Amino acid sequence: MIAASAVAPAAVRRPPAWLIILVLLFLLIAAIVAAAMTGAAGIPAGRLIDAMFGLSSGGEFERDRLILWSIRLPRIVMAMIVGGMLAAAGAIMQGLFRNPLADPSLVGVSSGAGLAAAATIVIGDRYLSGFAGQMPVEALPLAAFVGALVATYALYRLATRDRRTSIAIFLLGGIAIAALANSGIGLLVFAADDRQLRDVTFWLLGSLAGATWSKAAAIAPALLVVAAVIGFLARGLDLLVLGEAEAFHAGVSVQRLKVGAIVVVAAATGAAVSVSGIIGFVGIVVPHLLRLMIGPGHRLLLPASILLGAALLLFADTAARTIAAPAEIPIGIITAAIGAPFFLVMLLRQRSLATL
Amino acid sequence: MTSVIEARDIVIEINGKKIVDRVTLSVVAGEIVALVGPNGAGKSTLLRTLSGEIRPSGGTVTIKGRQIQTLASSELAQCRAMLSQHTTVTFPFTVSEVVLMGANPHRRRSDLSALVDKVLAAADIAHLTSQVITRLSGGEQQRVHFARTLLQLETADEKCRPGLLLLDEPTSSLDLKHQLSLLANIRDVATAGNAVIVVIHDLNLAAMIATRLLMLRDGSLFESGAPRDVISDSTLQQVFGVANAAGVVPSSDLPFVLPHSGRIV
Numbered sequence A: 001m002i003a004a005s006a007v008a009p010a011a012v013r014r015p016p017a018w019l020i021i022l023v024l025l026f027l028l029i030a031a032i033v034a035a036a037m038t039g040a041a042g043i044p045a046g047r048l049i050d051a052m053f054g055l056s057s058g059g060e061f062e063r064d065r066l067i068l069w070s071i072r073l074p075r076i077v078m079a080m081i082v083g084g085m086l087a088a089a090g091a092i093m094q095g096l097f098r099n100p101l102a103d104p105s106l107v108g109v110s111s112g113a114g115l116a117a118a119a120t121i122v123i124g125d126r127y128l129s130g131f132a133g134q135m136p137v138e139a140l141p142l143a144a145f146v147g148a149l150v151a152t153y154a155l156y157r158l159a160t161r162d163r164r165t166s167i168a169i170f171l172l173g174g175i176a177i178a179a180l181a182n183s184g185i186g187l188l189v190f191a192a193d194d195r196q197l198r199d200v201t202f203w204l205l206g207s208l209a210g211a212t213w214s215k216a217a218a219i220a221p222a223l224l225v226v227a228a229v230i231g232f233l234a235r236g237l238d239l240l241v242l243g244e245a246e247a248f249h250a251g252v253s254v255q256r257l258k259v260g261a262i263v264v265v266a267a268a269t270g271a272a273v274s275v276s277g278i279i280g281f282v283g284i285v286v287p288h289l290l291r292l293m294i295g296p297g298h299r300l301l302l303p304a305s306i307l308l309g310a311a312l313l314l315f316a317d318t319a320a321r322t323i324a325a326p327a328e329i330p331i332g333i334i335t336a337a338i339g340a341p342f343f344l345v346m347l348l349r350q351r352s353l354a355t356l
Numbered sequence B: 001m002t003s004v005i006e007a008r009d010i011v012i013e014i015n016g017k018k019i020v021d022r023v024t025l026s027v028v029a030g031e032i033v034a035l036v037g038p039n040g041a042g043k044s045t046l047l048r049t050l051s052g053e054i055r056p057s058g059g060t061v062t063i064k065g066r067q068i069q070t071l072a073s074s075e076l077a078q079c080r081a082m083l084s085q086h087t088t089v090t091f092p093f094t095v096s097e098v099v100l101m102g103a104n105p106h107r108r109r110s111d112l113s114a115l116v117d118k119v120l121a122a123a124d125i126a127h128l129t130s131q132v133i134t135r136l137s138g139g140e141q142q143r144v145h146f147a148r149t150l151l152q153l154e155t156a157d158e159k160c161r162p163g164l165l166l167l168d169e170p171t172s173s174l175d176l177k178h179q180l181s182l183l184a185n186i187r188d189v190a191t192a193g194n195a196v197i198v199v200i201h202d203l204n205l206a207a208m209i210a211t212r213l214l215m216l217r218d219g220s221l222f223e224s225g226a227p228r229d230v231i232s233d234s235t236l237q238q239v240f241g242v243a244n245a246a247g248v249v250p251s252s253d254l255p256f257v258l259p260h261s262g263r264i265v
Helices: A017-037 A045-053 A059-096 A109-132 A139-159 A167-191 A194-205 A213-240 A244-249 A254-276 A282-294 A298-322 A331-349 B043-050 B073-079 B095-101 B109-122 B138-154 B176-191 B203-209 B233-240
Strands: B003-014 B017-028 B032-036 B058-063 B080-083 B164-168 B195-199 B212-217 B220-225 B246-248 B255-257
Touching: A017 A045, A017 A059, A017 A282, A017 A298, A045 A059, A059 A213, A059 A254, A059 A282, A059 A298, A109 A139, A109 A167, A109 A194, A109 A254, A139 A167, A139 A213, A139 A254, A167 A194, A213 A244, A213 A254, A213 A298, A213 B095, A244 A254, A282 A298, A282 A331, A298 A331, B003 B043, B003 B195, B017 B043, B017 B058, B017 B195, B017 B220, B032 B043, B032 B176, B032 B203, B043 B164, B043 B195, B073 B080, B080 B138, B095 B109, B095 B138, B109 B138, B138 B164, B138 B176, B164 B176, B176 B195, B176 B203, B203 B255, B212 B233, B220 B233
Parallel strands: B032 B195, B032 B212, B080 B164, B164 B195
Antiparallel strands: B003 B017, B003 B058, B212 B220, B246 B255
16 A cells, blocks of 8 residues: 555644643733733832732832732733733634634724714713713723624624625625724714813724723623633534534524624623723734634633733733833734734735635 | 435425425435435435525425424434535634534533544544644545534434434545445445435436435426436436436446446547
8 A cells, every 4th residue: 555644734733721721821920910010110029919918018018009909900900801802702703704814803893892982982971971970981881882793793794695704795894894983983083072082082092091990890791791601602613614504504503603602792892992992903813823722622712812812912011001111102003013914924824715 | 114304395495496396205214315316406405405404485394203493403403414515614623623513512522432433434534633624635524524424413312313314415525435435334324223315416326325316307306216216218318318328237236327338529
């Protein structure tokens, strides 16, 4: 018999799931420590535990504790929630559209959320502030969720016909939705007064500078929902990679899966955008890196995306705070500077997909 | 014997065009029914309706006495497995990951390994398990999906036995050796008590495997019966417009089709 294996591709070995989760947890802890120590007033590693739990008293320790608990930690928690949700939204969206190039910020979902949030700021501020006083902190996440939901659903209807998703129409339709939402945001900028303008501009650049405990608390439920639901989505998303008909044959309730995935993507994106504005490319970089290491199975990919997304965005935010200190670079600029070239490389390597 | 699947007066219209016109059929456990006919006769569409994927415009499909429309997709997947004609995978799953996707999600992983080994051997892909499926040839990928479909059938609930296996052109991208081994796999599935319906272009392969041929023409049932009775000069002429093509292998009494005795020039 002639050996036909001379040119056989190398076998793929996947590391065990517990190891991956462990490594990602360590990475996340490293990111938290780095973020907690770094800033205008540094807290050395030796004093970190002390400041965290208020073990010692005295002027220096009091100052550390105040900085940590009222400035650093809310921002750390928010960066983790936002990063985790953006990465999970990207991974779920890529599974739903069977397309590794899908990302909430790239195809207009974040813009839809941003438009709804900006409209809430400008219009809500103008007509509601008179009698309702301050808007409730949950108003923005809810509005952003609705905006993201509308954008995701519109995109789905555009790109999917006869149970097939056209990748070209998906990306082009996403561009159109983003353009439409951005023109709406532009109109709101035009109509806004100075104070509203500052708030709205914040969405366009993306930043975690406005982090507070109450904002973190307002979006934390969305992360809990996402984390609770991904286990139910995993098998369906795996099978959906084979096609809608195949997923149905294997016992997946495709309609329910798609509705669930769209709602989760919208909730995660909407919550993230409502507190941090439009931060791009997290949803594309994180799942892609993970697929290279652990493979595309969603059972591990989705939780791993949350962990790595949280760690990466936290590192990026720490960089945004320190590179040009005392000034702060908007974090959206950093993620785009890393993510856009990354996306281009992926596009070049997957050119066969673009012809579909 | 009670039938595993029954279809009554199936009519399928797509965009106002009648693809399938009043087809009635019933398949019992242990039977292998081959749907044959020219391109566009409605074979694949009929099969996708029998699987529950397409809702017919008229008529009813029942699997083991239960209306297919009333079954949830998860219940349906316990009673029937289906292999589609073309399945493309966009993400770099390994062969064993794809095969395991077919497993009943309620079965414990540790109980599966013997069944997984069995279907890997049946599809002759045991040596490919840690390869990435997107890098395999079309025929190898087809065998992976066949193994996945077999695993779905093998891991179904006991109460759903005998099951139903539906196959759409399973041999189309396979080489000669694997065409024959796939036919042997199908026969094993039927011998184990399951009902099989297979859409197949190659009439010779159909004659080798089917206990019954259903020949479709323009969406309706033209002829039905044992391969020896259905494959004749007159049906081939009327359905395919091909003259003097039917023969019989003397040693096995199997019909065969060889339309042209010389080179096409």
